[in-house]
Amino acid sequence: MFTGIIEEVGKIKNLAKEGSNLHIEIEAKMTPDLKIDQSVAHNGVCLTVVSIKDYSYTVTAIQETLNKTNLSSLAENDFVNLERGMKLGDRLDGHIVQGHVDQTAKCIEILEIDGSWQFTFEYDPKLNNITIEKGSITVNGVSLTVVNSKRNSFSVAIIPYTYENTTFKHLKESSIINLEFDVIGKYVKRITELS
Structure with a gap:
């Protein structure tokens, strides 16, 4: 975990x-x-x-x-x-991440916005993974908040600290990244599909 x-x-x-x-x-x-x-x-x-x-x-x-x-x-x-791995009893500063990648995505746009960055990623919707506005997503292991959620793409806003202390500073348009979608969202989606 x-x-x-x-x-x-x-x-x-x-x-x-x-x-x-x-x-x-x-x-x-x-x-x-x-x-x-x-x-x-x-x-x-x-x-x-x-x-x-x-x-x-x-x-x-x-x-x-x-x-x-x-x-x-x-x-x-x-x-x-x-x-x-997380120590039992530690603060959960990000969100629950299993370390099980659901699929990859491609970086399709990087915008610098007055001291921060917005990265947009596109993924194959045929695997039925979803994002929701202000929901959690893991991009190359980094816990982030979804903005601009669409059927097969989403964006994330990156602050300077995250940019400098992760691999985001090395990403380019067309870079392939790992995605782990929110585990709670995956279970809710599955339950509603079975109902």
Whole structure:
């Protein structure tokens, strides 16, 4: 369980294929505090720490994960948003995030608006995921509020702190990002479909 509040931006140090699996080595300041078998969200994807060495650690993404997320497009020296699992009893500063990406989306517009930014993303509506105005969405692991909700697109407003301390400053129009839609909204939608 995560909150969508990014702790650190990590740097991809090495990528190694083994069969259909991808071993991803990440350089991060939080590494000395990690332990083997710990869950860490990488651009919103929950992955398990499998090895640790000095200030870098390795996680493994299986083919299913690579098919449904943007992790397959990572390259050495790319940056990823990192968040460790939530501690029971901590404040929930973002929203409930599972680390299970529902689908990817494409950044179709970036507007700078007098000291902040508005990013617009377009996604495939055939997967039946929805956003609602002022609802929660996770973009590359970052908990955000939806604005301008449409059937297959939405926007988010990014403050300077979020822009500087996440991978948003590296996004471009046409960048592919990971989306996790609000878990409560997904259950409500499913219940209404079955009624």
